[in-house]
Amino acid sequence: MKNENLYRYILGIADSSLILGQRLGELCGHGPSLETDIALTNISLDLIGQTRSYYQYAAKLIGDGKSEDDIAFLRIEREYLNVLLVEQPNTHFGYVMARQFLFDVYHLMLLSELKNSSDETLAAIAAKGIKEVSYHKRFSGDWIKRLGDGTQESHDKMQDAINDLWRYTDELFTMTEADAEMSRNNSGVDVTRFKEAYYEEVSRLLREATLEVPERKYFQYGGKKGVHTEHMGYLLADLQYMQRAYPNMKW
Amino acid sequence: MSKKNWPLWEVFVRSKNGLEHRHFGSLHAADAEMALENARDVYTRRNEGVSIWVVESKHITASNPSDNGELFEPAQDKVYRHPTFYELPNEVKHM
Numbered sequence: 295m296k297n298e299n300l301y302r303y304i305l306g307i308a309d310s311s312l313i314l315g316q317r318l319g320e321l322c323g324h325g326p327s328l329e330t331d332i333a334l335t336n337i338s339l340d341l342i343g344q345t346r347s348y349y350q351y352a353a354k355l356i357g358d359g360k361s362e363d364d365i366a367f368l369r370i371e372r373e374y375l376n377v378l379l380v381e382q383p384n385t386h387f388g389y390v391m392a393r394q395f396l397f398d399v400y401h402l403m404l405l406s407e408l409k410n411s412s413d414e415t416l417a418a419i420a421a422k423g424i425k426e427v428s429y430h431k432r433f434s435g436d437w438i439k440r441l442g443d444g445t446q447e448s449h450d451k452m453q454d455a456i457n458d459l460w461r462y463t464d465e466l467f468t469m470t471e472a473d474a475e476m477s478r479n480n481s482g483v484d485v486t487r488f489k490e491a492y493y494e495e496v497s498r499l500l501r502e503a504t505l506e507v508p509e510r511k512y513f514q515y516g517g518k519k520g521v522h523t524e525h526m527g528y529l530l531a532d533l534q535y536m537q538r539a540y541p542n543m544k545w
Numbered sequence: 546m547s548k549k550n551w552p553l554w555e556v557f558v559r560s561k562n563g564l565e566h567r568h569f570g571s572l573h574a575a576d577a578e579m580a581l582e583n584a585r586d587v588y589t590r591r592n593e594g595v596s597i598w599v600v601e602s603k604h605i606t607a608s609n610p611s612d613n614g615e616l617f618e619p620a621q622d623k624v625y626r627h628p629t630f631y632e633l634p635n636e637v638k639h640m
Contacts, residue, residue, distance in 0.1 A: 440575065
């Protein structure tokens, strides 16, 4: 493929949205209240909508009659390039919101930079996503504050979730070869540039939520290179089942 | 999380600038901010609105249906209160 770096760069962004969207979709009908259930599904659909735009662009690059569905459903685990954070399971609502918030802050910073990309398609997708993601961050941030500064039990559960998921935050700021190449030609974003701002913003909100900012020096990496945690296989089994069992089915 | 403890809120949505807020329904939320976000997600996800008000249901004072007789029936036979006894100039199109 001529634009291998661009292709891998698009997948790096899009796969994180797809997998987080799938995780949230799992909660459809299982949210803690009817209202929260609808909110989570809305966020899921926002993310999957964004994913579709990225995949349609990526499918054009492959050519050969491939579609967004081929990219979404027919790759093997090692070919998904999402960050490890988004594939972590919905352990409880505190985890769902912690995962969401830790991703949303990053996601908004990423899109805010990507909208200035010299690649017009990426810039347009990013510009459209910014409003959606701003709301995601508002929603998840409010829940972190509400649960962190809630009862003793909600505080402890929220703190557990933050502590557990913290190990996946540093990966957000690693650069793959494709990231570096795309950043060099101004069509991609150098994520290391807003790493400090990210931890500042997250820490500020955690403190506001009376939560402790974890002091962790060891982090986990791999998703961006296709090396995933043990949860990913199960997630993909759910995601891909229909296309694998009934190839080319449509509805 | 016991949703039984979440109070009920009434949701009012303005569907277009220039129109008034109309009652859209109700929902449960722990606080005003959550009520606003829930209202956004439940009632405006199909592009229904440009502005939302939420008010906790307990702050609404409602008339009692058993008082309907004294409250509303006296108005039924007072047709002269309707502005139908004078001619509208043609220039006034919408009354």
